[in-house]
Amino acid sequence: MTTGAPPSPYAARPRRSRLRRYLPLGLAGWLVLEIWLLTLVAGAAGGLSVLLLLIAGAVAGSLIIKRAGRRAFQNLNEALRRGGSPARGGANGLTMLGGLLLMIPGLVSDAVGLLLLLPPVQRAVSRRTENALERRLRKAAPGSLGDAFQQARTHRPDGRVVQGEVVREDRPGPGEQRPPLTR
Incomplete structure (x- = not known):
């Protein structure tokens, strides 16, 4: 027999990470900032100019993503043709991220997207x-x-050796039969 109160189901709940706690707040603040800046620019330059600016950003972003994707695919094909491992696509990935930020409507995202280019x-x-x-x-x-x-990162292009484990199975020689898989 146990005595005392049953354990609370909330006592064992793990704490939320900082990212999970503050990301929704940051996204809401970013959205409010984008809307405020768009209304500010629309009041100063006119609604049509803001609309044209947003359309130009979306078109430029899609062209940038298309070009970076094509370049990444060409680099992959070239590396595989040479028999080597594909190079890291850090620059292409950041270029694609910059294009994506240009496609998102807003002035802050456009500025960050242009910086990433x-x-x-x-x-x-x-x-x-x-x-x-x-x-x-x-x-x-x-x-x-x-x-x-x-x-999983056992093969490094820079030649560093990563510790691992090799499991070798006994394979039958020519003319020998494999043992049955069932026991």
């Missing part, structure tokens, strides 16, 4: 993102998703 900004963002990912993977606990991702 500049090569120095792409290099800086790519470097910071790679460093943050490396830190997270080093800090990953065994058995976590980060640990699985770390173990």
